[in-house]
Amino acid sequence: MEAERPPAPGSGCGRPPLRAAGRDPAAAPVSVPAPPQGPAVEFALPQEPEPRAADLGAPGAGAAGPPTPSAHIPVPGHRAPPGKARLDEVMAAAALTSLSTSPLLLGAPAVAFSTEPSLEPWREAPVRPPGSGGRSGDGGWGPTSDQSSPSTPSPPLPPEAAHFLFGEPALRKRKSSLQGLFQCLWKRCGKVLSSASGMQRHIRLVHLGRRQAEPEQSDGEEDFYYTELDVGVDSLTDGLSGLTPGSPTASVPPAFPRLEPLEPPALPSLLRPPALPPPPVLSSLPAPQGCLAPVHPEPRPIPVRACAPALPAKPGANPRKPRGDAKKCRKVYGMDHRDLWCTACRWKKACQRFLD
DNA sequence: CGTGCCGGGCG
């Protein structure tokens, strides 16, 4: 009844304002983000020692005191005097520094480990077409903040730069080999495809206005305009154990609350080959590949038609849309996760996240 | 009946 949608955010009730919290990246303190506890494989390389980070590593340990941070610890092969334990600390500290410094700048360090946070940074980049000063709030996708990104003021964030920062775009993708969907992050597009390459093509042609030069290969610019999602994963409402109100996880961009290892119960309907009501309406086609049935099989030639119907149709002629068959927020997240829906859906408008 | 969303109302 009432409990469902708390009118007042922040009321001690039990459900904190999910998105309010997660939606302000600028609020993130500049303090140390507590580096991912996980395997640090990638960034193990010794870096320029940061004096600052050093003291954070072992503030109290006077012994290790000297500011000569040992980025690459010599670690004397044979010498395990009483100092041994301490040595560990030093190592840990050093490791921490290298960790805490590098990823800090990136803003999207945890890519490999957690899905959600990584989305944030990207989503701001792509949007903002030149001519429009105002973006209509379209909910979860581009809107959060326009200029909160501390680094580059330029709108779509030169992909080249991004490359340097994030290394390889591929890195992001490998996070889940699961048959995710790929969603276009372009402002009002949000197209969802089931293959990365398809998505790249989509972005290249439709948004970047590029030639069809290289089919599957390119500089990777498109990578920054789409994201991979493991949809529906839990969406099963009841099993929202991970999403407890008040848990920090909940305050993050609520887009897709789950990690990959789980088998998404919601996906099957889309991707499962066997019988069952086939989603696609276009049956003129002999099903492109074996497994992944594209959500929206797109014919080779993609005209300039981006995503707006742009039909001169006037009211009265053929007003009602045929109603797309894509899953909408309501279906995906369920009624009791209304706060995860895209704004449009929440307002009973045409869904903008999963558009057809 | 559930669902998607237009049209319109309210602050």
Next chain:
DNA sequence: CGCCCGGCACG
């Protein structure tokens, strides 16, 4: 403007 909902059409 953002936000919400009545109500209709579709399935």
